[in-house]
Amino acid sequence: MHLCPLPLGRYYILDRESGGMLGWIRQPVKDVFAGTDRSEWFSLYRDDGQVDDQTTINNIQRSAFRIHPVGPQGISQGCVTMTSKLAFDELRRSLRNMPGEILPSTGIKYFGVLDVLETLRGPND
Numbered sequence: 149m150h151l152c153p154l155p156l157g158r159y160y161i162l163d164r165e166s167g168g169m170l171g172w173i174r175q176p177v178k179d180v181f182a183g184t185d186r187s188e189w190f191s192l193y194r195d196d197g198q199v200d201d202q203t204t205i206n207n208i209q210r211s212a213f214r215i216h217p218v219g220p221q222g223i224s225q226g227c228v229t230m231t232s233k234l235a236f237d238e239l240r241r242s243l244r245n246m247p248g249e250i251l252p253s254t255g256i257k258y259f260g261v262l263d264v265l266e267t268l269r270g271p272n273d
Contacts, residue, residue: 153226154192154213154226154227154228154264155194155203155205155210155264156264156265156266157194157195157196157203157263157264158194158195158261158262158263158264159192159193159194159195159213159261159262159263159264160192160193160195160251160258160260160261161190161191161192161215161243161258161259161260161261161262162190162191162192162193162256162257162258162259163190163191163257164186164187164189164190164191164214165191165201184216184217184219186216188216188236188240189214189215189216190214190215190216190240190243190259191213191214192213192214192215192227192228192262193213193258194213195261199251199253199254199256201213210226213226213227213228214227214228215227215228215229215230215236215239215262216228216229216230216236217229217230217232217233217235217236217237218230218231218232218233228262243259243260244259246259246260
């Protein structure tokens with residue numbers, strides 16, 4: 149089940165890990181059919197007291213938040229999806245050229261943070 153959009157909060161931008169057991173076999177095949185290269189994507193780990201690829205919002209567990217270019221189907225399932233592959237490539241180059249920092253007590257390198265904030269609507273919205 150996909151619940152959109154990305155929940156409010158602070159997210160660390162990290163390299164995306166491969167897709168679990170036998171992911172090194174399944175991922176390239178899935179990428180061909182999806183028209184994308186998931187090895188270029190970034191993971192978003194929510195700053196929720198746990199350093200992992202999942203979070204719980206209103207008793208609902210969410211996971212696998214990513215930054216990636218839009219695929220051929222033009223859809224997003226709760227990720228930060230760049231509408232232009234060129235824009236994604238530029239963002240990727242910029243982030244990868246940063247020295248990055250280490251998440252405390254983990255040894256995990258991150259390239260920056262993304263703050264997802266509530267949208268304030270004006271009186272005419």
